[in-house]
Amino acid sequence: MNLFASLKETLTEGIVNQIAVQNNEKTEKIQKAIDAFAASIVGGLIKRASNESGMKLIFNQAKNTPFSPEQLPRILKTPSELEEFKAAGEKILNTVLPGFKSSVCSMVTKYSGTKNSLASSLSGISMSIIISVLKKVVAEKQFDAESLAAYLGEQRESLLTIVPDLNDRIIETVGIQYLLQSFEVPRAEQSTTITKSSEPIPAKQPFLVGVDVEDSGLGRINFKWVGLGLLVVAVIGAGIYFWSQRDTSTVDTEIDADTLAEARTIQEPIAANKTADTTTAATPTTPAATTTESPMATYLADAAAAKGKAFKFENVDFEDNTVQLKATASQPVQALADLLKKYPTAQIKLVAYANDAKPPLTNKVLSVKRVYALKDQFVKSGISFVRVDAEGRGTGINPKDTTGRKQIPMREIWVKFVQK
Template structure:
């Protein structure tokens, strides 16, 4: 059963109207906020269950909190009572503090900005929605007799539905705020508990049933070193005294070496007239020199600026970088401060095999080239926009989720190259054609990736 379909049934129009009345916000904005919170909580729980501790915590909270789905049967009635509604919010706040620690405030501000409601309302809705989501999950645990591993596995079966359901404008901020890069790209998996500790112990198989284990614990052998008979109080004092003398001697020797090195350095500086620089200065100077070529190129008083060649686009500070097609296209634009932001460049060198997340040969070179540009221009922020119309039928993957996973994979590689994730936005537009479109517009080419300059 689709988790999001169940939640849509529970959070019907009557329920949402009562929730909006409680938080004193417009129904439309409340609906948008609650939907955003559903995606946030489910995504956060997926991430949480990638660790063994998270798997146990989620299952234990459902069991101890008696989240069995009974609330969802008469939710509209319960919400008529403000005191009961407040109790549900308080209960959800406690759960969020344990399952998504230190994230309540950031989630509240994200939802507040996304739905256009007060931050206090977003926090209240977070607690209430958390309680509802756990009751829906608890009903699955009860009906399907799931154990902790089974619950985590069941949660991860919703990953494709999650990627497809999250609104396009909300996905980037959700991924970055909650840290769902690994989840949405399909790289994260639910953790499995290690329970094989002795003969006859019940071992979960992840589906709710158990089997009797006959495995035994292999305990490491313990060896004992002979005790030094001289290690008495007097012996200890002697050792401490020797250690203190040795430390003093090392200190005197180190100070002597330091003074000689300092004098030698001062002499060398006077002789060669070279200023001492720090590692930070080196990095700043490298960036300055790498920026020098494109800036000087556009600053020359020529009526027309021609794209730089491989020899001019790459600074001497980066002799290993080769100026490819992407560099030739973007460098004149990025180096000219007068040109407005927002220009889109095709990432033509990057492509994927049909219906997969496997990059074709030569794609890595273009991704590396983009990483070099991001390092060369430290203020540069980009948005990766992916299109796909080659999702394989019968796999459960849509063109939208495939396009998003592809651009997110490129984002992950850029982050691995040392680029801060806040500088890279990633969205997938599927085929790029609305479902109800009848214009007959030709769909984008397979595996099309664009780079949009957000900040220069």
């Protein structure tokens, strides 16, 4: 059964009204707050379940919670039990989704019009309810950790219909952009059977292939330090890599979570701010007469060109209100995939805008789904997923823009080369 349908059965109108009376608040506001918490928490659980440790943590919390949905009417009538129920939910929330509560409570407070203190209280109650419902689902369907993760992944579409007017904020606050397009159940490692021996046998083979640890003079302790040294080197290397990635994205570092909708930060200087943008239009015509290469190919071939340049992905579009690429997109997508194979160090960021979403889908959600569908095309063409970043920015209209310029909702894809 759909998780949100199960939650609806538990959180009846009478239950919601009882919570409202206890907190001297309007039932409508309590309902809005609980709906927002339900969508946000389930979104957070889906994200958490996308890795093995998170998947197991959620399963254990659901399996071991002492509460069940049937107890809720009694719990709400007993102050001591209600406090225990709320405290348990807050503990689970901080354990499973650390750092989640503050930002989501702030978002729910603005959305529902409730006080922040009430939102904080409702977060614990909502978490306990959700975990107790998951406990019931696990018992009825005899789920293991992987099955529960798959079940959570199936809730992605339903999540977007609960509070569609809040989807954009949930996507950014919870950080579930990539999960809206695809979700893969992490596979738990199989336990290894250790053969009987006079001494313990390592579960994994040594890093030094062909070297007998017993006879090499390294010994177990020394070998452990060798492994630790390799780990340190790997961590340092990863740090250098991500730091260099940070350096390569000067345009995007100027955009925080609240202003992701800013329209043209990915582009070259804004055409709307120019009285006559004749130089930009004239520049590409010079090489066009001497070469048939695309602007992106010409750019990558120029070793002196600085990294970070962005190009509009011409002829790449989707069918209205869908994530289905138009037939005309196949050639330019394949051409870029071939270009990335030719330049194996190049890394790109795809940025999508959409203005054709129809309710309950929002333009933000549609742009996210589209950009990850496009990323999947490159992965299927043989490009490593780590070389293709993706971001959906809705219509591109910035509500905080005070320049007075006319902002037009966009429907386009941009390709930024964060690394050459």
